[in-house]
Amino acid sequence: MSEPVEFGVAVIGFGTVGAGVVDLLTKHQDLLTERAGLRPLLRGVGDLDLDRPRGVRVDRSLLTRDVEGLIRRPDVHIVVETVGGTKAARDIVLAALRERKPVVTANKALLAEQGPELFQVARDHGAGIYFEASVAGGVPVIRAVREGLVANRIARIYGILNGTCNYILTRMEEDGATFDAALQAAQQAGYAETDPSLDVDGIDTAHKAVILASLACGRPVPFSAVGVEGIRSVATVDLEYARTLGYSIKLMAVIRNDPGGVSVHVGPCLVPRYHLLGQVRAEYNAVLVRGDAAGDTVYCGRGAGRYPTASAIVSDIMDAARRRQYAEAHPDAFRGEPPKIRADAYDRARWYIRLMLMDRPGMLARAADVFGRHEISLASVVQREGWHDTYVPVLFLTHPAMYGAVRRAVRELARLEGIGGLPVCFRIEDLAGDEVPLSSR
Amino acid sequence: MSEPVEFGVAVIGFGTVGAGVVDLLTKHQDLLTERAGLRPLLRGVGDLDLDRPRGVRVDRSLLTRDVEGLIRRPDVHIVVETVGGTKAARDIVLAALRERKPVVTANKALLAEQGPELFQVARDHGAGIYFEASVAGGVPVIRAVREGLVANRIARIYGILNGTCNYILTRMEEDGATFDAALQAAQQAGYAETDPSLDVDGIDTAHKAVILASLACGRPVPFSAVGVEGIRSVATVDLEYARTLGYSIKLMAVIRNDPGGVSVHVGPCLVPRYHLLGQVRAEYNAVLVRGDAAGDTVYCGRGAGRYPTASAIVSDIMDAARRRQYAEAHPDAFRGEPPKIRADAYDRARWYIRLMLMDRPGMLARAADVFGRHEISLASVVQREGWHDTYVPVLFLTHPAMYGAVRRAVRELARLEGIGGLPVCFRIEDLAGDEVPLSSR
Numbered sequence: 001m002s003e004p005v006e007f008g009v010a011v012i013g014f015g016t017v018g019a020g021v022v023d024l025l026t027k028h029q030d031l032l033t034e035r036a037g038l039r040p041l042l043r044g045v046g047d048l049d050l051d052r053p054r055g056v057r058v059d060r061s062l063l064t065r066d067v068e069g070l071i072r073r074p075d076v077h078i079v080v081e082t083v084g085g086t087k088a089a090r091d092i093v094l095a096a097l098r099e100r101k102p103v104v105t106a107n108k109a110l111l112a113e114q115g116p117e118l119f120q121v122a123r124d125h126g127a128g129i130y131f132e133a134s135v136a137g138g139v140p141v142i143r144a145v146r147e148g149l150v151a152n153r154i155a156r157i158y159g160i161l162n163g164t165c166n167y168i169l170t171r172m173e174e175d176g177a178t179f180d181a182a183l184q185a186a187q188q189a190g191y192a193e194t195d196p197s198l199d200v201d202g203i204d205t206a207h208k209a210v211i212l213a214s215l216a217c218g219r220p221v222p223f224s225a226v227g228v229e230g231i232r233s234v235a236t237v238d239l240e241y242a243r244t245l246g247y248s249i250k251l252m253a254v255i256r257n258d259p260g261g262v263s264v265h266v267g268p269c270l271v272p273r274y275h276l277l278g279q280v281r282a283e284y285n286a287v288l289v290r291g292d293a294a295g296d297t298v299y300c301g302r303g304a305g306r307y308p309t310a311s312a313i314v315s316d317i318m319d320a321a322r323r324r325q326y327a328e329a330h331p332d333a334f335r336g337e338p339p340k341i342r343a344d345a346y347d348r349a350r351w352y353i354r355l356m357l358m359d360r361p362g363m364l365a366r367a368a369d370v371f372g373r374h375e376i377s378l379a380s381v382v383q384r385e386g387w388h389d390t391y392v393p394v395l396f397l398t399h400p401a402m403y404g405a406v407r408r409a410v411r412e413l414a415r416l417e418g419i420g421g422l423p424v425c426f427r428i429e430d431l432a433g434d435e436v437p438l439s440s441r
Numbered sequence: 442m443s444e445p446v447e448f449g450v451a452v453i454g455f456g457t458v459g460a461g462v463v464d465l466l467t468k469h470q471d472l473l474t475e476r477a478g479l480r481p482l483l484r485g486v487g488d489l490d491l492d493r494p495r496g497v498r499v500d501r502s503l504l505t506r507d508v509e510g511l512i513r514r515p516d517v518h519i520v521v522e523t524v525g526g527t528k529a530a531r532d533i534v535l536a537a538l539r540e541r542k543p544v545v546t547a548n549k550a551l552l553a554e555q556g557p558e559l560f561q562v563a564r565d566h567g568a569g570i571y572f573e574a575s576v577a578g579g580v581p582v583i584r585a586v587r588e589g590l591v592a593n594r595i596a597r598i599y600g601i602l603n604g605t606c607n608y609i610l611t612r613m614e615e616d617g618a619t620f621d622a623a624l625q626a627a628q629q630a631g632y633a634e635t636d637p638s639l640d641v642d643g644i645d646t647a648h649k650a651v652i653l654a655s656l657a658c659g660r661p662v663p664f665s666a667v668g669v670e671g672i673r674s675v676a677t678v679d680l681e682y683a684r685t686l687g688y689s690i691k692l693m694a695v696i697r698n699d700p701g702g703v704s705v706h707v708g709p710c711l712v713p714r715y716h717l718l719g720q721v722r723a724e725y726n727a728v729l730v731r732g733d734a735a736g737d738t739v740y741c742g743r744g745a746g747r748y749p750t751a752s753a754i755v756s757d758i759m760d761a762a763r764r765r766q767y768a769e770a771h772p773d774a775f776r777g778e779p780p781k782i783r784a785d786a787y788d789r790a791r792w793y794i795r796l797m798l799m800d801r802p803g804m805l806a807r808a809a810d811v812f813g814r815h816e817i818s819l820a821s822v823v824q825r826e827g828w829h830d831t832y833v834p835v836l837f838l839t840h841p842a843m844y845g846a847v848r849r850a851v852r853e854l855a856r857l858e859g860i861g862g863l864p865v866c867f868r869i870e871d872l873a874g875d876e877v878p879l880s881s882r
Contacts, residue, residue, distance in 0.1 A: 024592050235865070269868045276720055294742060339702070431729065
């Protein structure tokens with residue numbers, strides 16, 4: 001394999017997200033190089049305040065207050081803007097584009113309010129603006145709309161796009177909290193700013209809706225076209241009522257792209273509780289895209305936070321580098337030696353085992369004894385009444401156990417006298433464990 | 442704007458999916474050109490049987506039985522393989538790659554069983570293999586894993602990857618149908634083949650799991666490493682039991698990518714009913730990807746069918762063309778005139794309106810009268826007992842009505858004597874309407 005091409009990255013804005021980008025580029029440098037055949041090198045981090053602790057390791061020699069100098073360095077090829085706001089951020093984006101350097105940003109306010117002007121400068125200078133992180137954080141929904149669904153006319157987009165609001169509404173719905181109490185809980189959990197108005201008044205959602213609506217219709221939708229209502233008017237009684245009617249209340253961006261025109265609205269919406277969007281809880285975001293070929297597709301995940309946002313920004317960095325330094329992608333996924341495979345006997349999970357047992361004394365004890373001898377601990381046993389048959393279904397839910405032991409136990413159970421048919425044995429996947437620690441491989 | 446670059450596409454295999462690709466390339470040719478700056482031209486459609494009706498319009502002069510000749514034509518730049526199976530499809534893929542032409546395919550069996558060999562030929566000839574359509578149909582999950590989540594070590598993937606099995610399990614769960622009856626229903630609905638064993642025995646899911654697992658760990662996972670169980674052992678009683686315990690049963694691919702090794706298992710799994718994956722019904726697919734930076738992201742949509750699969754194939758065609766004919770992407774989304782904006786007064790929806798009314802005779806009638814005068818028809822009115830306050834909450838759910846009329850009614854209601862606080866007015870979004878007809882714009 002040829003040497004990977006190296007390219008230089010500058011991160012401007014060393015706040016929560018900027019620090020996440022620095023950390024991810026450092027820890028996953030080898031992983032990114034292997035996957036893309038392109039090696040990102042962090043050339044510098046620009047900020048005015050260089051002393052505040054950020055909780056990530058970075059070589060101090062990379063830190064600088066000379067943001068303009070950093071952008072102009074010839075060994076910087078891609079500029080990441082994580083300053084936020086629309087003033088300094090705008091200057092940084094323009095400075096980078098005028099240097100013909102692609103810009104990666106999470107700044108939805110900037111794009112929603114000044115997108116057409118900034119993209120014009122980008123076109124004039126032959127550099128791109130990448131903005132995957134601007135909507136729904138770590139969920140690659142911009143890529144899905146622009147590339148994955150490129151063959152679809154997009155008729156509708158429904159988005160739960162603000163984690164703060166969704167967290168507040170979830171607390172109100174599940175705990176019966178008032179808006180004020182739920183807002184306070186969100187602030188304590190770090191999901192809401194001291195001044196929460198950008199979030200709870202729907203402005204942040206509207207910024208993201210402008211970006212999605214523009215992509216859906218292929219024309220710039222002005223921010224002024226968005227009807228915006230926030231969630232301050234939602235009372236606990238509304239959530240109760242909605243629930244009894246089979247609905248959840250979500251702050252929703254609703255984008256309609258009809259032949260007669262585009263409409264974009266942000267406001268509290270009742271959505272069916274048993275629809276996927278009605279199930280999106282706490283700080284999660286979700287986007288439903290309705291295309292004329294793919295039908296409905298839904299994208300869900302964390303809409304904010306250091307690493308989810310950094311994940312999206314780094315994906316854009318690699319995309320920008322790939323477009324500059326073209327190489328046909330040959331995924332390692334189909335090359336070289338197979339990975340180390342772990343035999344399924346070592347799969348550790350909880351298990352659902354259902355037996356058909358003859359309805360006579362002592363059967364249950366004999367079955368339970370088999371589990372005990374294989375050192376499988378039972379979490380619960382259910383045998384229902386009212387089953388009028390020679391054999392009754394009895395089910396066992398285990399505590400976490402190795403599949404090898406469970407398989408041996410099930411084989412033994414199958415041979416028990418007084419058992420009907422084959423035992424069934426299914427895994428229980430609680431899908432828990434959202435947090436996986438960042439590793440350098 | 443400069444003239445869009447044209448490129449030629451050959452579709453080999455004129456079955457359900459191939460015909461969808463032909464239809465989509467034809468109907469959305471202008472849309473694709475506008476979005477990508479690249480114009481796809483259908484050069485030919487190869488199949489042995491050219492007479493069977495396919496339900497799509499295509500110029501007969503494009504049809505040919507000379508598949509090899511079509512692949513070799515110098516004005517064909519990208520080859521789509523929609524033949525299926527692993528014999529003829531393999532020959533087509535190899536012939537195209539040896540002509541240094543990128544191949545787009547939905548063929549999971551071919552990739553899962555012969556991926557490493559085919560990708561080696563692709564590398565040797567400098568052409569790519571694109572396979573977005575091979576997993577989860579119209580849901581761009583391959584792109585999400587390879588590009589959107591490129592900055593993540595992927596620790597887990599959970600996938601509901603076979604629409605036939607999910608349809609059968611949903612029928613068993615919701616209607617109490619037996620496996621055999623549900624299978625028959627799936628066959629009648631066109632979701633299951635006459636010989637359903639590839640689906641219900643888990644082989645198809647295992648093929649897709651091999652592709653996802655290989656992408657997750659960056660090494661080729663052999664098909665033989667996958668533990669496979671199908672759904673024939675799932676009885677109605679299991680679904681009932683699981684339900685009472687708070688679980689759904691899904692045929693799930695579980696991929697664990699741990700430092701100690703990779704494990705891939707396909708089999709029936711209990712998943713929490715109130716998790717998103719527990720809510721995936723009928724023929725839908727869903728994939729949960731757990732990354733170390735982005736956390737959990739979920740992708741959901743139709744896993745099969747003519748147009749969802751064609752949507753993924755055409756996205757790959759455009760991707761392959763873009764990589765060949767590089768141009769920095771400048772989305773039209775941020776250029777030119779804004780689209781026609783439809784004023785929100787014309788938004789037609791059902792509405793939830795909650796008033797706080799003074800608890801005295803005649804109030805409800807006066808409020809209802811306001812709706813009537815604005816020609817807003819009420820679907821239901823709820824006033825609960827046991828509210829011990831001067832004002833009681835009363836809610837009105839309307840039939841579909843224009844927002845303009847609703848807004849006028851609400852303004853009038855706000856001025857009614859005997860009303861407390863401001864009325865609240867939320868949209869009801871039933872999220873219905875999966876099907877949007879294909880249009881040529």
